[in-house]
Amino acid sequence: MPPQPVRFMVLGTLRVYRGETELDVGGPQERAFLALLLARPGQPVAMTEIVDVLWGAEPPRSAVNVVRRHVGSLRRLLEPGLPARAEGRWLVRDAGGYRLVTEGDRADLPRFRALRETARHSAVTAPARAAELLTEALGLWHGPIGDGIPAPARGHPLFDAIERERLSAARELADAALRAGLPEPALPPLRRAAADHPLDEPVHAGLLRLLAAAGHRTEARTVYATVRARLAEELGIDPGPELTDAHDALPGEPAAHGALPYVTPSQLPYDLPLFTGRKAELDEALALFGAEQPRPGTVVIGAVGGMAGVGKTTLAVHWAHRVADRFPDGQLYVNLRGFDPSGAVLEPGEAVRGFLDALGVPPERVPHGLDAQSALYRSTLAGRRVLVVLDNARDAEHVKPLLPGSPGCLTLITSRDELPGLVAAHGARSLILHPFDEDQTRALLVRRLGAARVAAEPRAAHEIGALCAGLPLALACVAARAAAHPHFRLADIATELREAHGSLDAFARADASVDVSTVFSWSTNAVSPDAARLFRLLALHPGPDVTLPAATALAGLPERRTRRLLAELTGLHLVAEHSPARYTLHDLLRAHAGELVHAHETETERETALDRLHHHYLHTAHTADRLLAPHSDPLPPPPAPEGARPEPLPDDHRALAWLTAEHTVLLAVVTTAAASGRPARERLACQLAWSLEPFFDRRGHWHDALTAQSTALDTARRLADPVLIARGLRGLARIEGRLGLHTRAVPRLEQALDLFTRLGDDTGLAHTHRSLGWECDQRGDLPGALRHNRLALALFRTLGDRAAQASVLNSVGWYHALLGEYRPALTHCHEALRMLQDLGDRYGQAATWDSIAYAHHHLGRHPHALLGYRNALALLRDLGVPYLEADILTRAGDTHLAMGDEPSAREAWTEALALLRRLGHPDADAVETRLGGGEERSGAC
Numbered sequence: 001m002p003p004q005p006v007r008f009m010v011l012g013t014l015r016v017y018r019g020e021t022e023l024d025v026g027g028p029q030e031r032a033f034l035a036l037l038l039a040r041p042g043q044p045v046a047m048t049e050i051v052d053v054l055w056g057a058e059p060p061r062s063a064v065n066v067v068r069r070h071v072g073s074l075r076r077l078l079e080p081g082l083p084a085r086a087e088g089r090w091l092v093r094d095a096g097g098y099r100l101v102t103e104g105d106r107a108d109l110p111r112f113r114a115l116r117e118t119a120r121h122s123a124v125t126a127p128a129r130a131a132e133l134l135t136e137a138l139g140l141w142h143g144p145i146g147d148g149i150p151a152p153a154r155g156h157p158l159f160d161a162i163e164r165e166r167l168s169a170a171r172e173l174a175d176a177a178l179r180a181g182l183p184e185p186a187l188p189p190l191r192r193a194a195a196d197h198p199l200d201e202p203v204h205a206g207l208l209r210l211l212a213a214a215g216h217r218t219e220a221r222t223v224y225a226t227v228r229a230r231l232a233e234e235l236g237i238d239p240g241p242e243l244t245d246a247h248d249a250l251p252g253e254p255a256a257h258g259a260l261p262y263v264t265p266s267q268l269p270y271d272l273p274l275f276t277g278r279k280a281e282l283d284e285a286l287a288l289f290g291a292e293q294p295r296p297g298t299v300v301i302g303a304v305g306g307m308a309g310v311g312k313t314t315l316a317v318h319w320a321h322r323v324a325d326r327f328p329d330g331q332l333y334v335n336l337r338g339f340d341p342s343g344a345v346l347e348p349g350e351a352v353r354g355f356l357d358a359l360g361v362p363p364e365r366v367p368h369g370l371d372a373q374s375a376l377y378r379s380t381l382a383g384r385r386v387l388v389v390l391d392n393a394r395d396a397e398h399v400k401p402l403l404p405g406s407p408g409c410l411t412l413i414t415s416r417d418e419l420p421g422l423v424a425a426h427g428a429r430s431l432i433l434h435p436f437d438e439d440q441t442r443a444l445l446v447r448r449l450g451a452a453r454v455a456a457e458p459r460a461a462h463e464i465g466a467l468c469a470g471l472p473l474a475l476a477c478v479a480a481r482a483a484a485h486p487h488f489r490l491a492d493i494a495t496e497l498r499e500a501h502g503s504l505d506a507f508a509r510a511d512a513s514v515d516v517s518t519v520f521s522w523s524t525n526a527v528s529p530d531a532a533r534l535f536r537l538l539a540l541h542p543g544p545d546v547t548l549p550a551a552t553a554l555a556g557l558p559e560r561r562t563r564r565l566l567a568e569l570t571g572l573h574l575v576a577e578h579s580p581a582r583y584t585l586h587d588l589l590r591a592h593a594g595e596l597v598h599a600h601e602t603e604t605e606r607e608t609a610l611d612r613l614h615h616h617y618l619h620t621a622h623t624a625d626r627l628l629a630p631h632s633d634p635l636p637p638p639p640a641p642e643g644a645r646p647e648p649l650p651d652d653h654r655a656l657a658w659l660t661a662e663h664t665v666l667l668a669v670v671t672t673a674a675a676s677g678r679p680a681r682e683r684l685a686c687q688l689a690w691s692l693e694p695f696f697d698r699r700g701h702w703h704d705a706l707t708a709q710s711t712a713l714d715t716a717r718r719l720a721d722p723v724l725i726a727r728g729l730r731g732l733a734r735i736e737g738r739l740g741l742h743t744r745a746v747p748r749l750e751q752a753l754d755l756f757t758r759l760g761d762d763t764g765l766a767h768t769h770r771s772l773g774w775e776c777d778q779r780g781d782l783p784g785a786l787r788h789n790r791l792a793l794a795l796f797r798t799l800g801d802r803a804a805q806a807s808v809l810n811s812v813g814w815y816h817a818l819l820g821e822y823r824p825a826l827t828h829c830h831e832a833l834r835m836l837q838d839l840g841d842r843y844g845q846a847a848t849w850d851s852i853a854y855a856h857h858h859l860g861r862h863p864h865a866l867l868g869y870r871n872a873l874a875l876l877r878d879l880g881v882p883y884l885e886a887d888i889l890t891r892a893g894d895t896h897l898a899m900g901d902e903p904s905a906r907e908a909w910t911e912a913l914a915l916l917r918r919l920g921h922p923d924a925d926a927v928e929t930r931l932g933g934g935e936e937r938s939g940a941c
Helices: 028-039 047-055 063-078 108-122 127-138 157-180 184-196 201-213 217-235 241-248 279-289 312-326 348-358 370-381 396-402 420-426 438-449 451-456 458-467 472-484 490-499 517-525 529-538 548-555 559-571 587-600 603-628 652-674 679-691 693-699 702-719 722-738 742-759 762-778 782-799 802-818 822-839 842-858 862-879 882-898 902-919 924-931 935-939
Strands: 006-009 015-018 091-094 097-100 300-305 331-335 387-393 410-415 429-432 576-579 582-584
Touching (some): 028 047, 028 097, 047 097, 063 091, 157 184, 157 201, 184 924, 201 217, 217 370, 279 312, 279 429, 312 331, 348 396, 348 702, 387 396, 396 420, 438 458, 451 458, 517 529, 548 559, 652 679, 679 702, 693 702, 722 742, 722 762, 762 802, 862 882, 902 924
Parallel strands (some): 387 410
Antiparallel strands (some): 091 097
């Protein structure tokens, strides 16, 4: 029987096949040696160069003998049964070194070069043929050349030169495809080249031109925003002329909506069922908008101005509901809290990220920096008809990053400021609200109290309107109490109001004899003492809203009692329950409560209430941290003061739900606690930020994590506490790594390693080694990743930390598998799995089953691999982790194909593709190529 042909693949992960069987090349040095031979196909490689690539400047004395042993191993691998010391046909001595014989199409690099050379001859006369050949050539690449071999070896100039050949071919393909008018088939290899070289501007410029020509203009804008942000962050430069010109040439009206899936948002708050008294203003607002859709080329901005409590939000929301049906692509709403008395203003970046999330953009696709995020937001809205309500803006600069750039969108903005900058620069239409006149006041009271009751006491109704200064908020408070006591005479209510006293001078009308706080003081005097105290304490809460358990901690009362008090406040419109068990205060009422809490509660009482509140959040977040990441290293929180009452979280599902609901509040607590000037509370801010790390990582909220971790590190440095500084460095570095800011992350981790060493903190050392291992992985240094994880494992074993041991055992096994060392991979992963099952860590079990299945697949044990993938999928589906589910489905499909079961493979890939498309993840292209029968499949087994 003739020997089976051998195929060599080096354009991506190094792979060798005999027939259809993938061969296990062996250790890292043998793989690096083989990659070097393949990088010079058919040419001899001198022994000195081989030694230099494998060991660098300081080779061992035995280097030549080791190379010869590698030669023998590779020959036996390529030709089983080859006699000892026989040369064989594939790896031969030549010119004092070695040469790999690569015949015909049996190596991908010569095939790539041949296709590219043929394409060059066709480029002028037959651009379609050139594009076809270049697409085939670039389809041979599945990542950077020699991906997975040790990083020092991959640093050889030869590999870099071949990588530049790929980039040149990518640019040639873009040109040929555009000339031929066939952009779509050329997109997959251009997307892969751009992903592997995120800072190469010419490749990204070619990709932008192809995307625009194919109608994927939204994706083109997203690509530009992402690369622009990376250039700024990593190199500190702006895009060059070629990339800028490609972006500037993008048409304004997209024909299609690219790779990011669009989710139709519906965020408008509830319309006020008793809306009344603003007919003239509403007619004026609707007239600003017009009976028809906005004319093309116009972005209509309605700026609704007026003093606090005059009803700006109520009118804007009612107006928005009236016209919402004209915006089929959805409605966005955000309360920017521009005049929040607590100072917890919602910054534009946080608001933009919230909108992107509502529009279905996965967090991991959101670029770094406000400019890039705003560009992605505008790109996502391009060509759509969306209604955007920006409530409580501080000034024009507060809202500019949130303005859509697309014709057909309507933006409604409310602010106490008249926003002259928007009127001048953006053509905004202004609508200024004034307090109710006598007729409007009477209409409101009739709507709330009934016509008969108002008609019976017209003079008293008139006086109530005057005493409320015509402000709808104040009138609503008075009307609520009158409605709750139908037997009260309106004259008596007016007398009470007249005799009440307030002190909220900042909100007094210049033409009124009383200020608004008169009404609020009268309302709070009408509630029980405990309810009045709770109302005052709510002013101390830093977030946009407060839950029943948090209010319970703030008050230090039993939850049942607190619920009754909140119901009492809600009944008089002092507090609004905007969703079940979540309460908010109008900023006027919050300001009034803030004055009262300083007048009635001592500093000790205020600080004690805040301590209870902060410990409520810290202890609940700490519990959630332990459920989501039992192998993590959080600082144990100090004992909670009496009355803090953390929320019970029975499992990781409830932990994720709580963290998701409290996301914005927790960020506000970190910020305000860090700025408190009280060391104990500043330490709490650091601990809370670190407790949120598993949640941010699981959900991909890395930009919010960056803010929290930066605050924690700044606070730790201010406290000059080396323990906190070490943890702060590690926490911030982890997030920077997730955002691709590796040049920042690695030095921080090295500083943290040094600090933990000096502190004698072996736990901190172990976790930092794990983070450094991940950074090595991102640079392609798999041996370095394995080394750091082994160091971490040794430390965890000494410490007896079973949860961390179990997690890092899987990491060690995974890196063994990536290095082709499948048997030690299985040994480590099975040990990890037993421990994780004992610990009940389902997320860790899923990751470990994936590692086990990967190793079995590459050992040819395909039924074992499928079993592992099924076990991982069952766990991930229950946990709700769609990206990892798609990743495993893709590998399961590869295993089905390796078994010859193409229908099952296609079923798994189709399911993976649906998940990835829903996430808008770039991995979707590789799965789609598998389904199309492209080159991706040739390496699947």
